[in-house]
Amino acid sequence: MIIIDAGLSFPNEEMFGVDIVIPDFTYIIENQHKLRGIFITHAHEDHVGGLPYLLAHVKCPVYSTEFTLAMIRSKLEEKMDLDPRRLKPIKPGDVVECGSLSVEPIRITHSIPDTMCMAVKTDHGYVLFTADFKFDFSPVDRKLTDIGRLTQIGQEGVVCLVSDTTNVERPGWGPSESKVTDSFRKVFKEAPGRILITTFASNIHRMQQAYTVAAETGRRVAVAGRRMEQTVEICTRMGYLDLEPNVRVKLEDIGKYSPEELVILTTGSQGEPMSALVQMSREEYSRMRVQPGDTVIYSARPIPGNEAAIWRTINRLFSMGANVIYENPGAPVHVSGHGYQEEIKMMINLTKPYYLAAVHGEPRHHHIYQTMAEGMGYPEHRIFQMRDGKPLEISEKEAVFGEEVEFGRVLVDNGGNPGVSDEVLRDRSNLANDGMIVITLAIDVDKGEIVGDIELQARGYSGPEDALRTTAEVIYDAIRGMRKSELHDSDTVRHTVADTARKFLGKRYRLRPMVIPAVIEV
């Protein structure tokens, strides 16, 4: 058994208080005696972010390029102690033997350096994992896809291609990263003042483009945002950012330059509340301020769910007198790292796989991939839409979905604790939408009577003020209406109190707060 990539995903808007979502690793942990290695195709969060949680349980080595391992180390150091000897650097052309399998990384273009397809040699031929990919013929780092090796393993025999399908909805070929360089050049020359560029902290190519065009146009580049500063640090150290002398300046020193001499790279492209750009847009960032005449370039694609927060940020930036460039037909300030439909077809054409398996995408992408592949002449039984927990079993004669294995998602809370349950989410949803009321009273179970007052405390409750007082009265009435024998039982009292309050608030005020009886026996 080998693992290719161990990523995370982000919570949807119904997952209150959840920071990240990781896979349920139960199946892997139970079968770890078979596990020979973890191979990482590239350093994006959705491919490496689950590693700290997986490595806490399993002991096998992690293979990837020097660069990807450096990015992983910088992430892992925050979360766990890790024996650095577990991280094994590999490079294109290497072959790692793992029991009956062997794995060979093959260079491919994507939006982060040193992305690798993983060609897994099996008894039935290669299973080729494309990783996230596009065919960019003018990539920022000039490192081209190893098309020769891809066609070669195609000739040797690919039994199954496990393909990225993210952009299968988009017809044609995606634009090259070099398009963005052209757009940057135009903006850098024309912008009257400072230029702020926001992108993902991992988008090293985009940062390189900013540094390159800044040097061309006589600008200096500073970085605002912790994670981005870390990335720039690692990449500069490892030679993955090619900087002209003096182009890099500290954010603290930007006051020494005039606005038209400056570019500031910043985090916040997804409208994250604590990011540098969003804080700037609220005038809450202590290290710099947005000023009239600034040009802000949004060089990223919104992750679905973040759109509203992004638009709010852009509106605030405009209101502060900045000009914001976010969509620029004809001169794009962002291009996707994932190939469009013709590129996805080209991968099939190069590698001539017998079976196709659609991964990395959502059900709609897999469906469209299937339709596309059928259009290329693939019969239905040779195309598989992969689903979590459904193993694809390839034998000499056929490929079929095997018996489902244990799988699922594990929600990690804001404190880093995995395992937020459905019940907790339901309660949070109720609390978020309707608030809550705590009803405190003490009963003397021996005498069967209330001791002291009934007290109501509300939080996140939007009803009229006097509703609490009237609710308390209704509760008194309900308790007065109870038989003496019932008052000896605190559970009955608890139930009556909660039930009375819920019904009254619902009927009178159409409110459904969570009602928590705090009944104490004295």
Next chain:
Amino acid sequence: MIIIDAGLSFPNEEMFGVDIVIPDFTYIIENQHKLRGIFITHAHEDHVGGLPYLLAHVKCPVYSTEFTLAMIRSKLEEKMDLDPRRLKPIKPGDVVECGSLSVEPIRITHSIPDTMCMAVKTDHGYVLFTADFKFDFSPVDRKLTDIGRLTQIGQEGVVCLVSDTTNVERPGWGPSESKVTDSFRKVFKEAPGRILITTFASNIHRMQQAYTVAAETGRRVAVAGRRMEQTVEICTRMGYLDLEPNVRVKLEDIGKYSPEELVILTTGSQGEPMSALVQMSREEYSRMRVQPGDTVIYSARPIPGNEAAIWRTINRLFSMGANVIYENPGAPVHVSGHGYQEEIKMMINLTKPYYLAAVHGEPRHHHIYQTMAEGMGYPEHRIFQMRDGKPLEISEKEAVFGEEVEFGRVLVDNGGNPGVSDEVLRDRSNLANDGMIVITLAIDVDKGEIVGDIELQARGYSGPEDALRTTAEVIYDAIRGMRKSELHDSDTVRHTVADTARKFLGKRYRLRPMVIPAVIEV
């Protein structure tokens, strides 16, 4: 004083438990002795949804077209008793005198029937409110913009154009509604089974297109979704839907037809959890089910913030075997009801206003509108980016922003109660993200000691199970450490208990639940 439109907006993702957002009407209520009338340009929620709340406070008449008033009546009936004599029908060419002002509705094209610009005649010339508009030369209802009258008042003198700017980011001209008819025709002919179309319940033109093309292609149309059924009912009654005999069938009767004879119009285009289509995608809609071979057309634009819910719905529909058409370059299944940049310029060209005021859009649209207008030769002092509460005062000599009046947003909760406060939202956010813990104990203030046990109840709390027990122990310790005199004061006990629990949970588990001490004196 007159009012043009009284809309609502929708909560953003930070407004937990908020159903709708309406304007703060304080200024209007305080000045209602001046109020001569409310004019409604068209029946979309963002132009009429605030009416029930406004009409509860002010007594003036409401003027609009017969159709718009019928839509308003259907909404108001749910929320309030309204004297029908307050609703005054007007039609293009009418002029309503309101003190020193007079108001004339002028027909314009948009995505709902009988949309009207409002030309307000003042001593200084016309102030023209465009309403939401596009220039559609082949509208579904064949009712064209009254370009003649617009140019005429342009000649008579428009002192200020108050313009929709929603699509000012989009260059060129927007496509006509007739493009959608063409796309529907193609899909209706080719789809192998049933066709489901989801759009806004108020998008009557879109529904008309479905009925028309269904009749052409031998299909029947049923409606799933309460609000949409109401709209179809009103429109059929008033002659705003032109239906071939027998094309309309009941949802209960769809079993009588074969799949390729059916079209189903349905709500849910924004991924609303309780809508018909979303319930179908969860197999929770009792009146019909999605089946393999169905084609679902998403004929609406996502409102920012709804994207994630919409994609989840689309993915579920694909997984159920349906084909979903949502973006269709070349054959659009939706077009915007708002004109693109050249249309917005054409409005300026027709009406030749002296001043321009950008409304209906966000700050970014107003900024781009200003840049666009400057490009047409308007000097900066003749362009105004309107903001809530900032009155534009036009005198004989100049137009300037006047002193800010009281304004704001009022949040209406799920029960229909207006006035959800910032404090309530903060508490809800805390509860949603971190849950809460109620700590119940009774103290005998005379003796200065705890009576009975300390009880902890948690809701929406994601920490480990034993954390509650250890927290209780830490609280016991803290109380034991209090001086006897402090135990006579329940406020001090309350403070100590909450503070101890908060610090312990934060430090030990990195958890920050809301802590509510329920301390009762006995």
